Amino acid sequence: MGWRLGCVIVVDSSVCGDSLAIAVLTGGMSAERDIAIASAVQVVEALRRRGQQVRVVDTAQGWLTPAQEKELLAQRVGIRHSGERALSHGIPSWLTLPENFFPDLWFLALHGGAGEDGRIQGLLEMTGIPYTGSGVLGSAMAMDKDVSKRLLRAAGVPTPDWLMAPVECEEIEGVLGWPVVVKPSKQGSTVGLSVVHTPEELPQALTLAFQHDDEVMVERFVPGRELTGPVLGSQALTVGEIVLQKGNIFDYEAKYQPGGAREIFPAELSPDQTGEVQRLSLLAHRTLKLQGYSRADFRLDAQGRLWCLEVNTLPGLTAMSLVPQAAAAQGISFDDLVDQICLQALSRASMTCIAPSKPV
Structure with missing residues (x-):
């Protein structure tokens, strides 16, 4: 695919032509860190099969060397989550680009937390480099x-009807009825979620959900x-x-x-x-x-x-994820799906003229 950065950007119908420099953002510190890494495994392989120049960024660690990348992506075996929600203060070091690598595109293989709630998107907006997925407002909402x-x-x-905690059992019974679903308001992958059948089960479910977010939803099951x-x-x-x-x-x-x-x-x-x-x-x-x-x-x-x-x-892009399965069911291969996700981001950049000029 050939395109020039600036106010006039021409995007071909496929991103499989001239090689692009693509930074894949993954990892992070959300409860879905391991799912993000599992998505990155598939995405990196697909991009390299298309001949793209790929570097990997762990948003919790920074730009990875080839050896560090291999070690990180090997963690795809054994999905687990830590429940950590910490974020480092200040401007992330990975926003400083490595020597001789200027990305044409950020590819977000991130799930949950700062990677999906608009915060990372806000940082990327300031770089002027196109990124995959939704923008700041849509991600946050x-x-x-x-x-x-x-x-x-x-x-x-x-x-379904819902209430926001704190809420009394009497209100739940009157508005929603039992059972209810108790879940963090701003988490994905059903982290911290419980199905509650009786008032006696409610305190434990609320405690679990509040471990992952400061706002908790109680929703009709x-x-x-x-x-x-x-x-x-x-x-x-x-x-x-x-x-x-x-x-x-x-x-x-x-x-x-x-x-x-x-x-x-x-x-x-x-x-x-x-x-x-x-x-x-x-x-x-x-x-x-x-x-x-x-x-x-x-x-x-x-x-x-x-x-x-x-x-x-930012739905999952792992081997077991639903979006790749849906695409495959209508004849879109995983590599073509990744191409289309890139193309959507680049097409959006061509209309908004957000991309900076590459250093010559």
């Missing part, structure tokens, strides 16, 4: 479940089928269904441990149901001002009603 649910409901996307609606650019991808092998919710272990769940693409739905999931996924994507790609998660209840649970701005 989607990560805050209370804010995003208010916006989705106003736009006509059904979402919707039994039913678990569906997911990925979006790439302005297109809704194949709708998928998650069939749980254990438990009654698609929690962290079900998502990332072998045998936790079975994903079906395409989901076994009527054409009308499929179309409605895709319509609502696109509506949610636009309502929250998202860019590049996203994934909306739904429950389909026994009455055939769809309920949007949340929208992910």
Whole structure:
């Protein structure tokens, strides 16, 4: 792909031409650090297969040497999370570019925390270099479940009723009923989430959720089928269904441990149901001002009603992730998916003219 930085940028239909310099941001200090690294493994391999020049940045450590990169990406075996939420103070050292490497693009293989809530995006805006995924505002709104649910409901996307802690059991019983879902308001991958069936279980669930966030949501539990609606650019991808092998919710272990769940693409739905999931996924994507790609998660209840649970701005790109499976179901390979994610970012830069001139 050939393009010149500045106010006139020409983006070809594919990013597989002239080699680009791409910095893959991963790791970080969120509870989803290990998932981010697992995504980076796949992304780095795909970009290098396309002939791109790739350097890896751990946002918790800085630019990695080839040896450090190999060691970090080898951690893809054994998904786990630390629950850490600490961030270093001051300007991150990785914003100082290494000698002889000026990125054409930042590729965000980050999940949760500062990597997905708009903070990293704000830093990247100041570099003037295009980056993948959504911008500052969309990232922040989607990560805050209370804010995003208010916006989705106003736009006509059904979402289960909710309350924000602190809340009394009497109010929960009167407004939501039991069971309820207790979860951090600004976390992903269902970290810190519990399904609470009785008032006696509530204190422990709140304590767990508050370990991961200073705001906690109590949401009406919707039994039913678990569906997911990925979006790439302005297109809704194949709708998928998650069939749980254990438990009654698609929690962290079900998502990332072998045998936790079975994903079906395409989901076994009527054409009308499929179309409605895709319509609502696109509506949610636009309502929250998202860019590049996203994934909306739904429950389909026994009455055939769809309920949007949340929208992910940087959905996983691991071997087991849902967006790559949805893309594959309609003939988009993983390498082509990564190409398209890059192309979305570069196309956006061509319209906003945010890219600086490369040093000559």
